[in-house]
Amino acid sequence: DTGVSQNPRHKITKRGQNVTFRCDPISEHNRLYWYRQTLGQGPEFLTYFQNEAQLEKSRLLSDRFSAERPKGSFSTLEIQRTEQGDSAMYLCASSLERGQVGPEAFFGQGTRLTVV
Amino acid sequence: AQSVTQLDSHVSVSEGTPVLLRCNYSSSYSPSLFWYVQHPNKGLQLLLKYTSAATLVKGINGFEAEFKKSETSFHLTKPSAHMSDAAEYFCVVRDPFYKLSFGAGTTVTVRA
Numbered sequence: 396d397t398g399v400s401q402n403p404r405h406k407i408t409k410r411g412q413n414v415t416f417r418c419d420p421i422s423e424h425n426r427l428y429w430y431r432q433t434l435g436q437g438p439e440f441l442t443y444f445q446n447e448a449q450l451e452k453s454r455l456l457s458d459r460f461s462a463e464r465p466k467g468s469f470s471t472l473e474i475q476r477t478e479q480g481d482s483a484m485y486l487c488a489s490s491l492e493r494g495q496v497g498p499e500a501f502f503g504q505g506t507r508l509t510v511v
Numbered sequence: 512a513q514s515v516t517q518l519d520s521h522v523s524v525s526e527g528t529p530v531l532l533r534c535n536y537s538s539s540y541s542p543s544l545f546w547y548v549q550h551p552n553k554g555l556q557l558l559l560k561y562t563s564a565a566t567l568v569k570g571i572n573g574f575e576a577e578f579k580k581s582e583t584s585f586h587l588t589k590p591s592a593h594m595s596d597a598a599e600y601f602c603v604v605r606d607p608f609y610k611l612s613f614g615a616g617t618t619v620t621v622r623a
Contacts, residue, residue, distance in 0.1 A: 399554070426609065437515075437601050437613030438555075451609070486555070492609075500611060502547075502555035 397421060399503035401487050407509045408477055415473045416506045420489030427470050428500060429462055430486040431455065438486055444470060445492070477510045484508075513538040513604045517614035524592045525622045532587040532617045534602035544585045545603040545611075546576055555601070561585060572596070597621045 400419040408414050420427050425446050430438035441460070442452045446467035456462075459477075464470040474481055484507050488500040518533040536542055546558040559570025566578045572595075576587045585602060602614040 428609075428611070430611075435615070437603075437616050438611075439613070440610055443609055488555075488611075499545075499557050499560065501557075504552070504554040 399487055399489055399501050401485075401503035401506050403506060404504065405507050405509075407511060410479060410510055411476055413473065413475045414477055414508065415471055416485055416487075416508075418470045418472070418487030418489075418503060420469070420487070421491075421501055424489035424491045424501075425467070426490045426492050426498075426500075427464055428488040428490075429470070429472055430488065432484040432486055432505070433482075441472075441485075474508075477508075479510045482508055482510045513540070513542065513606055513610075513612050515602050515604050515612055515614035517600075517602050517617050519617050520615065521618045521620070523620040523622060526594055527591050530587075530589040530592045530596065530619065532600050532602075532619070534585045534587065534614060535583055536585060536602070536604045537583065538604055538606070540607050543605040544576075544578060545605065546570065546574070546585075546587050547601045547603060547613075549599040549601065549616075551598075558587070558600075592619075592621050594621050594623065 402417045428443040429441040432438040444464040459475045462472045484505040486505045488502045490498045490500045514537045516535045544561040547555045549555050558574050559568045561568050561578045569575045574589045600617045605611050
């Protein structure tokens with residue numbers, strides 16, 4: 396399968412614990428995005444990378460959240476001291492940006508986080 | 512700034528009848544617009560996209576959408592619904608740089 400891969404698919408954690416999610420984008424894609432989707436809502440932008448550089452972070456991304464993309468390949472999203480409000484589906488997407496108009500973003504199946 | 516409003520949170524149709532999902536957008540730029548579908552336990556899949564070429568855009572699985580600048584709309588249609596069309600549909604606007612802004616979604620139910 397050459398699509399966007401996310402692991403784990405599901406994560407249940409106790410409040411206050413740290414969690415880390417991984418995203419493997421489509422191999423030649425230079426852009427990588429993280430979105431969060433809560434029940435009954437559309438996905439909301441969290442952050443994105445151009446190769447290894449993190450170029451934008453949403454105000455939704457508090458100091459407890461950190462994302463990395465070492466070497467411009469896979470990415471990790473870490474949440475420290477999880478809270479119940481962090482419960483959501485975390486989606487990763489990637490795209491190949493070559494200056495064209497409206498490149499397609501390909502999404503992974505997401506990691507569903509439940510904080511108990 | 513840009514945003515998307517999906518006018519119906521839930522649409523129910525009978526199998527074989529037309530489907531219409533309504534979307535209005537707001538954008539400071541010439542928009543790129545997309546429709547994505549999300550089936551349970553599956554990732555978001557692109558149905559179609561508008562990027563300033565033809566205003567009537569054809570996508571996968573018989574879906575199409577028409578871009579109307581004067582009405583700031585990008586409604587999604589399909590002439591004949593199939594049971595497999597039951598899913599969540601998202602209208603999305605992208606700014607020239609990177610950011611996708613999603614609507615709240617429309618849940619489609621197809622009755623046999």
